[in-house]
Amino acid sequence: MKVLDRFGRVQLLVAAALALYGAPAAARDDEPNIPPVASLGDGVWMKGDLHLHSRHSKDSSNNSEATIIGFAEQAGFDFLAITDHDNHVEGDVAHHTWSDPEFRSDKLVLLYGAEWTTNRGHGNVFSAKPYDHQSLYDIRDARDAKILALKKKLGIHLSANHPSGKDHFGFSFDMVDSIEVWNSVIWSKNAEAVMIWDDMLRSGRKLTGRGGSDSHHGTPPSPDKAGKNSMERTANYVGTPTTWVFARSRTREGVVEALTNGRVSISANPRDPRVELYADRDGDGKMDMMMGDNAHASGKPVRFEVRLVGGDVADAVYMVRVIRNGEKFGEYEARGANPSITFEDTPDAKARSYYRVEVEGPQSAYPEVPNAMRLSGKMVGLSNPVFFNFDPRF
Ligand SMILES: [Zn+2]
Numbered sequence: 100m101k102v103l104d105r106f107g108r109v110q111l112l113v114a115a116a117l118a119l120y121g122a123p124a125a126a127r128d129d130e131p132n133i134p135p136v137a138s139l140g141d142g143v144w145m146k147g148d149l150h151l152h153s154r155h156s157k158d159s160s161n162n163s164e165a166t167i168i169g170f171a172e173q174a175g176f177d178f179l180a181i182t183d184h185d186n187h188v189e190g191d192v193a194h195h196t197w198s199d200p201e202f203r204s205d206k207l208v209l210l211y212g213a214e215w216t217t218n219r220g221h222g223n224v225f226s227a228k229p230y231d232h233q234s235l236y237d238i239r240d241a242r243d244a245k246i247l248a249l250k251k252k253l254g255i256h257l258s259a260n261h262p263s264g265k266d267h268f269g270f271s272f273d274m275v276d277s278i279e280v281w282n283s284v285i286w287s288k289n290a291e292a293v294m295i296w297d298d299m300l301r302s303g304r305k306l307t308g309r310g311g312s313d314s315h316h317g318t319p320p321s322p323d324k325a326g327k328n329s330m331e332r333t334a335n336y337v338g339t340p341t342t343w344v345f346a347r348s349r350t351r352e353g354v355v356e357a358l359t360n361g362r363v364s365i366s367a368n369p370r371d372p373r374v375e376l377y378a379d380r381d382g383d384g385k386m387d388m389m390m391g392d393n394a395h396a397s398g399k400p401v402r403f404e405v406r407l408v409g410g411d412v413a414d415a416v417y418m419v420r421v422i423r424n425g426e427k428f429g430e431y432e433a434r435g436a437n438p439s440i441t442f443e444d445t446p447d448a449k450a451r452s453y454y455r456v457e458v459e460g461p462q463s464a465y466p467e468v469p470n471a472m473r474l475s476g477k478m479v480g481l482s483n484p485v486f487f488n489f490d491p492r493f
């Protein structure tokens with residue numbers, strides 16, 4: 100390599116400084132790189148559970164795939180991800196969970212997936228088609244960069260599981276598309292998961308928040324066969340919590356795409372109201388963005404609307420808490436037959452911002468899982484954020 104003279108070094112330094120300090124200005128000129136927001140009308144709401152264990156997980160009991168799928172069909176779900184532990188089968192979920200003749204449904208969209216079970220914690224994989232899970236299992240102890248490269252090659256959606264609990268996701272969040280902010284029916288243990296999510300969002304990472312019951316146990320075949328975990332079935336089962344996606348089609352691809360894009364909210368159970376968050380960015384009185392969407396902030400005021408759809412508690416009064424950039428922005432009461440609230444703010448034209456909501460109130464009954472209501476406490480649902488000025492090339 101040629102040795103640089105003194106003048107050459109200065110030239111290089113100037114070039115480096117220009118690259119450093121010139122870049123933000125260039126990026127601002129270049130800002131229309133945020134793609135247009137997708138249509139609010141082109142889609143269908145679907146509800147499901149994204150974290151479930153069948154008999155193929157050895158820490159599960161009385162929980163065949165047919166039992167889980169049959170229950171979900173009866174209860175009116177639209178999609179499921181049966182995410183068995185992969186370590187119980189040395190990574191070979193393709194010849195266990197997916198090849199089981201019971202892994203089929205005429206009514207439900209069944210995603211391909213598994214719980215990636217590693218020394219550094221757990222993550223769920225979601226995929227619209229079969230993929231080489233064995234290769235992901237085989238490099239579970241590798242450096243994050245190597246795992247990220249494989250994840251991209253496989254074209255899978257990777258999600259951080261129970262990030263603040265036991266076996267928390269101990270990898271870089273740069274590897275994941277979503278984070279399990281609501282694990283199981285016990286809401287109170289999720290506060291730190293939501294804090295981690297807010298930290299990631301504040302740092303510019305557009306990660307979808309999702310739910311997952313992580314249920315492991317079914318009903319014993321007879322009372323004398325009950326084990327120490329059999330009670331779990333009465334409190335934590337399919338849909339506690341329920342994840343809603345606004346999918347462009349009723350297909351595996353539609354569900355995974357909506358999940359990646361963040362058109363997602365979570366309800367404590369499938370009978371609780373679905374939380375929908377919209378924004379009217381151009382001020383024409385019509386909502387033109389929903390949760391998960393990202394747009395330029397114009398510097399003009401934006402009107403937001405929260406709609407609570409469904410729910411079966413008469414005269415319910417819900418408290419809607421708005422979170423802006425990780426901090427509480429306001430609290431609003433929603434009541435009536437079709438509860439909704441609006442609020443207004445002017446997102447910073449020169450910085451990133453996001454708005455999301457949490458909804459507290461009375462739980463709707465979910466008699467198929469009779470002890471769920473009590474453990475969910477007051478938390479009825481939460482939305483993903485509406486984003487402004489998030490860099491899609493981050
Ligand atoms: Zn786990």
Ligand SMILES: [Zn+2]
Nearest residue numbers: 150152214313
């Ligand atoms: Zn699990």
